Amino acid sequence: MPTHSLVIPRFGRALLVAAAAFSLVSAPLHAAEKLWTAKLKEKVTWNALTDLGTLLIGTNGAVQSFDPDTGELLWTRDDLDKTSEFNVREVHGAPYLLCNHSKGLGGTKVKLMAIDYLSGETVWETDEIMGQYLATYSIPSHQMAIFALNSWEGSKDEQGMIFRAVDVLTGEVKWQTRYGKANEVRLHIADNTGKFAPRQDLSGYHDPLVDGDMAYLGFRGVDALNLTTGEIVWTQEFKPGHKDFKRTYAPLRIDGDRIYAAGGGSVLALNKADGSVLWKSDRISSYAGLFKSRDNAIVSQVEPINGKVFIRFGGNFSNGQSVLLREPLGVAAFDANTGDELFKFAKPKEGITNLMIIPEHNTVLFADAKKLYGLNIEGAAVTEKFEVEIEFKRKMGGGDVAKIGLGALGGLSGLAKGAMSSSKSRLDVPVAIVRRDGHIVVMGKQHLMAFDPVAQDIKWSTYYAAPGNVLGDSLMFAVTALAATAGNAQVAQAPSYSSSQYRSGVGNIHGALDRYNARAGKRNAATQSSGGYSYVLTNVEEGRKKGIGLMGISLENGEGEKQLLLKDKKPEYLVDEALDRLFHIEKGKTIIAYGL
Structure with missing residues (x-):
């Protein structure tokens, strides 16, 4: 749910929670x-934590909410x-859930509604709409929600993909806009969809980027959508990075009067006023082989800073x-005014993290399977500031390798490339760089490493091997399709490296919601006093x-200080790191809450 800057969001935390580990700590825990x-x-079938920490549980037959304290x-x-x-x-900043319910043949009768997630009561609901539900977007700054649907109502000119904007408090329709034909936008398979009747929706795209009334x-x-009138002011079309993967358009970034975007292997600078292309980079691509076509890179992150535009691809x-894992992998930088290429780094091997912008030190960080890299972005040029070998002070010995069994990796694709590489002594590839409680943490599937960008030194690091009976299953990359990856998901949460998840304009909603404010205040106070831990899966005693359980790793020193034995070969759980609380869903039908 909402987070600040590049702090890892809840679904990114779920990936970190699922990092595999083997306990080597001998101190009392x-x-x-x-x-x-x-x-x-x-x-x-799915679970989530709300802004207030309440636990939502989805099953085939219902949605339920549980008090996390009791x-x-x-x-x-x-x-x-x-x-x-x-x-x-x-609706961030208010205790409302925006929901939809479909019934009829193929789920073609759709009803949209808002419910109070503290009471479960219906706040408002719409009449049934003939069509296909695609997405819901909350716009707190305008007290608005936008529903996207493929509608089959009205004349042919009225049918197609529509946006319907409603007042969040009343459900009153503010405007409705036809976006295009029903098949004009590529849909992707919905998360948790059935195997025999898969649903498709817009979960393969990032949420709209709001700037003022646009x-x-x-x-x-x-596309530029006027939030007051519903008018599509301008459109600039270009191809996605890959049509079959989710979220292969990079999250949009706004800097001054420009919008920076990417697709089809190129980076674009657009005039925010009319959508005209100010510049477009050459395609970033690679040849897959002598008799194969050229493979465009997927530009997955775009970050403007200091008159430059940095990108990550792959x-x-x-x-x-x-x-x-989609290659080619690399980082590049362009002049923000002209689009001239200033820097290109195509050396990453076997994986790449998100770009971590550290403006106070004029540094961009990223990592591949073997090194953490720092770029100096202070001057007109972009230069390499440092390369730090990713070494772990706690390493896996030969006995631990035997316990894992390298054969367990054989059937995996993508990330297994890193695991089956020359780094067999580590069996890990970093997947994200995050800011956590004042620390910069390099995060892998099986390790954590804190880094000081000023001293250019590793503050602490820890590595654990995975329990062998689960390595080849969910833990190798335990991530929902919605999240995609920690690195890709987290950079989409805020409009830029320096901004917070916006909550502007919700004061008029807050005013009348005493229960929400009281609970939010209680949670904020508890959050401020939390100890700063990240939790990884491990064999514990x-x-x-x-058996398999959790180890709580202190972000101050990298030591394992807390543990919980789960007694479950394939555990499913959520960790509320703000309150050091875990919800274990035992065998899919029992929730057990623990204080960590």
């Missing part, structure tokens, strides 16, 4: 305390069946069912008992 248990009637069932909505997390979205959409290039992408 703080044991977790069981807080409550709740039985479910159906297996969980385990009390707050409400059940069995009219919200067969949902995914993308169907149930928050929302900039990234569904077919860039990385890990989801097609809605699996996650693959509690007395004579041993």
